[in-house]
Amino acid sequence: MIELKDVHRTYGEGHAAVHALRGVSLSVPPGQFVAVMGPSGSGKSTLLHLLGALDWPTRGEVVLDGKNVARMDDNALTRLRRERIGFIFQFFNLLPTLNAVENVCLPALLGGKSLASVETRARQLLGRVGLGDRAHHRPSQLSGGEQQRVAIARALVTDPPILLADEPTGNLDSRSGAEVLTLLRQACDERKVAIVMVTHDAGAARRADRRVDIKDGLILNDQSQVPE
Amino acid sequence: MIELKDVHRTYGEGHAAVHALRGVSLSVPPGQFVAVMGPSGSGKSTLLHLLGALDWPTRGEVVLDGKNVARMDDNALTRLRRERIGFIFQFFNLLPTLNAVENVCLPALLGGKSLASVETRARQLLGRVGLGDRAHHRPSQLSGGEQQRVAIARALVTDPPILLADEPTGNLDSRSGAEVLTLLRQACDERKVAIVMVTHDAGAARRADRRVDIKDGLILNDQSQVPE
Ligand SMILES: Nc1ncnc2c1ncn2[C@@H]1O[C@H](COP(=O)(O)OP(=O)(O)OP(=O)(O)O)[C@@H](O)[C@H]1O
Ligand SMILES: Nc1ncnc2c1ncn2[C@@H]1O[C@H](COP(=O)(O)OP(=O)(O)OP(=O)(O)O)[C@@H](O)[C@H]1O
Numbered sequence: 001m002i003e004l005k006d007v008h009r010t011y012g013e014g015h016a017a018v019h020a021l022r023g024v025s026l027s028v029p030p031g032q033f034v035a036v037m038g039p040s041g042s043g044k045s046t047l048l049h050l051l052g053a054l055d056w057p058t059r060g061e062v063v064l065d066g067k068n069v070a071r072m073d074d075n076a077l078t079r080l081r082r083e084r085i086g087f088i089f090q091f092f093n094l095l096p097t098l099n100a101v102e103n104v105c106l107p108a109l110l111g112g113k114s115l116a117s118v119e120t121r122a123r124q125l126l127g128r129v130g131l132g133d134r135a136h137h138r139p140s141q142l143s144g145g146e147q148q149r150v151a152i153a154r155a156l157v158t159d160p161p162i163l164l165a166d167e168p169t170g171n172l173d174s175r176s177g178a179e180v181l182t183l184l185r186q187a188c189d190e191r192k193v194a195i196v197m198v199t200h201d202a203g204a205a206r207r208a209d210r211r212v213d214i215k216d217g218l219i220l221n222d223q224s225q226v227p228e
Numbered sequence: 229m230i231e232l233k234d235v236h237r238t239y240g241e242g243h244a245a246v247h248a249l250r251g252v253s254l255s256v257p258p259g260q261f262v263a264v265m266g267p268s269g270s271g272k273s274t275l276l277h278l279l280g281a282l283d284w285p286t287r288g289e290v291v292l293d294g295k296n297v298a299r300m301d302d303n304a305l306t307r308l309r310r311e312r313i314g315f316i317f318q319f320f321n322l323l324p325t326l327n328a329v330e331n332v333c334l335p336a337l338l339g340g341k342s343l344a345s346v347e348t349r350a351r352q353l354l355g356r357v358g359l360g361d362r363a364h365h366r367p368s369q370l371s372g373g374e375q376q377r378v379a380i381a382r383a384l385v386t387d388p389p390i391l392l393a394d395e396p397t398g399n400l401d402s403r404s405g406a407e408v409l410t411l412l413r414q415a416c417d418e419r420k421v422a423i424v425m426v427t428h429d430a431g432a433a434r435r436a437d438r439r440v441d442i443k444d445g446l447i448l449n450d451q452s453q454v455p456e
């Protein structure tokens with residue numbers, strides 16, 4: 001379902017070049033929950049952005065739903081991202097002028113749905129991440145972890161078959177974090193969503209079906225595990 | 229050295245009012261390292277902003293260096309913040325147009341020092357947080373955890389007697405996080421810095437001399453401990 005084939009990503013040129021990924025291959029089928037761990041700066045966010053077609057490899061291929069991303073035109077790529085992928089960013093990328101409910105509804109609205117048809121689900125998801133009474137707050141009126149939870153609800157609103165999560169519990173206490181992981185686990189088990197979650201939290205990683213360790217732009221280790 | 233006296237902080241009004249802090253008292257002497265833990269949304273960042281005179285209580289007093297913050301004029305308050313307090317923000321607040329070294333130098337430059345006199349120390353601090361080879365990158369060219377480490381180096385550059393750290397290891401792997409905690413522990417033990425660190429990481433909290441638990445805007449628990 002989602003695949004990286006010997007992917008390289010270099011930033012800059014010459015002696016200042018940073019080789020963020022140096023030949024990474026990864027294949028994730030539907031219904032599999034993968035945790036990616038590794039040191040700060042090792043290439044995890046870069047990997048996730050390539051998987052989400054938000055960035056392009058310097059070498060190698062990215063294949064989503066059987067299609068080589070490099071051969072798709074802008075419109076097709078935009079539709080693919082919108083309909084098939086939910087992305088939880090490391091720093092959320094919420095729109096500051098919209099409140100929590102509006103931010104959560106946004107992917108569906110961009111996909112052509114009406115506010116009326118999606119608002120109920122958006123409020124439900126906010127309730128599930130404990131933000132029922134913060135629905136009308138804008139990001140600047142929310143705590144760090146509350147903003148993170150809005151970003152999580154937003155990624156789930158269109159119920160996409162692929163979820164890419166960049167440190168989704170980084171600003172959460174252990175209980176809110178556990179609730180988020182339960183939501184992700186449910187998406188995977190009940191609806192066969194393919195999930196790639198970057199995390200620095202070993203406890204969060206133990207909830208996955210598979211653990212990948214990355215260091216200096218290379219995969220060191222990739223193994224199945226029994227999820228906790 | 230730093231004190232909150234029955235502090236309240238309410239956002240908004242009427243039935244939409246959020247009582248972020250509902251009567252918090254805390255007194256931290258020089259050379260004490262306090263860890264503050266609590267659920268997402270419980271008032272921790274609010275508490276830290278009040279301690280740093282970046283916000284004002286709705287009720288109660290904030291006392292820094294023996295002075296009631298409410299009775300200080302703007303200039304005196306600005307000097308106090310600049311000379312006495314290092315603040316590590318939950319989302320860093322780096323200047324996007326400056327590179328890592330320039331961001332780290334900024335507090336000293338604003339305090340009247342020349343770039344030449346502070347640049348050596350800035351580069352040293354960046355080296356200590358593992359960013360020696362990222363000194364010339366701007367924030368958009370840094371990973372999440374690298375940006376966080378620039379923010380940490382910046383808070384230390386003027387060697388202030390008070391350090392306020394909002395989830396300083398939230399985007400760091402365990403090894404980078406341990407290095408940061410060592411730096412903080414050193415400031416406290418060797419230079420009698422008073423530190424208040426908000427964290428969701430119980431391991432980080434165990435490095436402190438005292439642990440405060442906050443929930444729904446109130447302190448539940450405040451006790452000394454032997455630092456790990
Ligand atoms: N400008 C505002 N208007 C209304 N409510 C606000 C505003 N800013 C913060 N809040 C609310 O105040 C409460 C406390 O916020 P605070 O940022 O102190 O939480 P926190 O403990 O730091 O949480 P986290 O662990 O998620 O960072 C939150 O529930 C938040 O929704
Ligand atoms: N635009 C850029 N120009 C140059 N180097 C960059 C750029 N963006 C990222 N980098 C570098 O690429 C490396 C990988 O970055 P990436 O964001 O993928 O790391 P990460 O594993 O997500 O780290 P973290 O855990 O800190 O979030 C980092 O060392 C970073 O400095």
Ligand SMILES: [Mg+2]
Nearest residue numbers: 045090371372
């Ligand atoms: Mg990252």
Ligand SMILES: [Mg+2]
Nearest residue numbers: 143144273318
């Ligand atoms: Mg906070």
